[in-house]
Amino acid sequence: MSLEGWAPQINDYTSLSEVVDYAFDYRGNTTIVKRDGSELVGYIFNRNADVPEPFIQFFDEQGEGPFTLPYADIATIKFTGKDTAAGNSWKAWVERKEKEKALKAAAAGAGPLGRDPRPHGG
Amino acid sequence: MSVPISQMATVTGYVVKQKLRGRTRYPLVLMLEPLFRCNLACAGCGKIQYPAQILKKHLTVEQCLRAVEECGAPIVSIPGGEPLMYPDIDKLVVELVKRRKYIYLCTNAILLKEKLDLFTPSKYLTFSVHMDGLREEHDDAVCRDGVFDQAVDGIKAALQRGFRVTTNTTLFDGTSPLRMREFFDEMMTLGVEGMMLSPGYSYSKAPDQEHFLRESRTHQLFSEMLSNPKRRWKFNQSPLFLRFLMGKKDYECTPWGNPTFNMFGWQRPCYLLQEGYAASFQELMDNTRWENYGKKSGNDKCRDCMVHCGYEATAVDHTFSSWKGFAETVAVTLTGKL
Numbered sequence: 001m002s003l004e005g006w007a008p009q010i011n012d013y014t015s016l017s018e019v020v021d022y023a024f025d026y027r028g029n030t031t032i033v034k035r036d037g038s039e040l041v042g043y044i045f046n047r048n049a050d051v052p053e054p055f056i057q058f059f060d061e062q063g064e065g066p067f068t069l070p071y072a073d074i075a076t077i078k079f080t081g082k083d084t085a086a087g088n089s090w091k092a093w094v095e096r097k098e099k100e101k102a103l104k105a106a107a108a109g110a111g112p113l114g115r116d117p118r119p120h121g122g
Numbered sequence: 123m124s125v126p127i128s129q130m131a132t133v134t135g136y137v138v139k140q141k142l143r144g145r146t147r148y149p150l151v152l153m154l155e156p157l158f159r160c161n162l163a164c165a166g167c168g169k170i171q172y173p174a175q176i177l178k179k180h181l182t183v184e185q186c187l188r189a190v191e192e193c194g195a196p197i198v199s200i201p202g203g204e205p206l207m208y209p210d211i212d213k214l215v216v217e218l219v220k221r222r223k224y225i226y227l228c229t230n231a232i233l234l235k236e237k238l239d240l241f242t243p244s245k246y247l248t249f250s251v252h253m254d255g256l257r258e259e260h261d262d263a264v265c266r267d268g269v270f271d272q273a274v275d276g277i278k279a280a281l282q283r284g285f286r287v288t289t290n291t292t293l294f295d296g297t298s299p300l301r302m303r304e305f306f307d308e309m310m311t312l313g314v315e316g317m318m319l320s321p322g323y324s325y326s327k328a329p330d331q332e333h334f335l336r337e338s339r340t341h342q343l344f345s346e347m348l349s350n351p352k353r354r355w356k357f358n359q360s361p362l363f364l365r366f367l368m369g370k371k372d373y374e375c376t377p378w379g380n381p382t383f384n385m386f387g388w389q390r391p392c393y394l395l396q397e398g399y400a401a402s403f404q405e406l407m408d409n410t411r412w413e414n415y416g417k418k419s420g421n422d423k424c425r426d427c428m429v430h431c432g433y434e435a436t437a438v439d440h441t442f443s444s445w446k447g448f449a450e451t452v453a454v455t456l457t458g459k460l
Contacts, residue, residue, distance in 0.1 A: 028173055029173045046399045063178055084172060
């Protein structure tokens with residue numbers, strides 16, 4: 001299931017650290033909402049929670065970066081960009097192959113072997 | 123086996139030097155990813171799913187060379203993305219050859235024929251062409267018809283011009299051992315120097331999650347494929363790794379054996395898992411919790427992994443760690459019996 005469109009609220013049930021982990025794992029752009037209310041859009045490629053001052057790293061929408069931002073400055077992260085790992089290419093390929101096979105089978109059905117054995121009734 | 127003597131000597135010298143220095147963790151192959159862009163979107167690959175601004179970016183040659191110096195591995199593998207789409211690939215190869223690094227340029231070969239003029243044949247440069255089987259299987263694996271034929275054309279052109287060419291094949295569940303044996307014959311007839319094999323890894327981002335080989339199936343498939351190997355088949359990898367895939371050996375992963383550098387930094391812990399990035403190679407080696415990876419660690423993500431980038435380094439290390447391992451490697455190399 002994709003997280004595309006998710007705009008989590010940080011509260012007792014969802015911690016910032018969890019949301020950062022999801023965002024790190026997400027293959028699309030996100031919107032980082034800062035504590036001062038400003039927003040940054042970009043691709044989060046790294047995070048480190050095991051250092052004295054945990055941080056994320058990201059490239060912005062123009063590909064500029066990398067920028068580093070401490071967890072302490074983040075209010076939440078919204079999953080606003082398209083999830084590029086959603087798997088459509090494989091699905092589309094399988095569907096196309098299936099269609100091709102069905103078309104081939106149908107074409108073969110119109111040939112001598114697939115002809116109605118009792119074309120004139122009886 | 124088909125690794126040239128000069129390359130074998132370089133790797134042997136390097137490993138012996140590491141052992142004499144008492145280094146227990148050392149890299150063997152640097153996986154250098156100058157870009158993520160690719161002209162294919164294969165079902166089994168989780169490498170290219172990024173937003174557009176990331177796919178447009180690439181490393182500079184200077185960044186690549188700095189990583190090569192930092193790492194120090196004798197072999198540099200250039201996967202991607204598709205490295206022939208990297209605008210400075212010719213400059214990068216020239217610089218790596220100057221530094222006497224053995225280069226495996228991992229390509230799907232769609233662009234190989236038209237890009238050959240950019241390169242000069244050298245013992246240091248090998249085009250490692252991605253081939254996942256015969257025409258039908260390969261085109262299915264890369265999700266596009268006609269790619270097998272394009273790759274064969276590229277291989278022929280490269281061989282004709284004196285380049286070293288190998289193939290690399292990722293195997294998934296459902297692979298027919300008999301068809302693979304036919305594939306080995308066909309690649310040898312084409313004249314490639316050697317073949318590399320590996321079971322696929324279940325990237326969590328790969329679109330197809332159903333066909334990754336589990337451990338027992340891997341043993342079965344590789345045993346059926348490689349038992350009674352033909353004398354003409356040549357594999358460009360450690361014979362002990364192939365024996366491991368056949369279930370004849372039990373190895374533990376060496377996650378630092380093939381470190382990866384790309385535009386995000388040094389990937390933790392390995393080529394396949396992305397758990398964060400270190401800013402330098404030293405930081406990667408010093409601050410990664412290596413005990414959390416490999417089968418014995420109990421890490422679920424490592425459970426079924428038998429991929430070359432984790433286990434080939436183990437096999438090479440085993441060759442040089444004991445007389446038994448060395449003798450076994452020599453015996454398999456001489457007899458061709460896996």
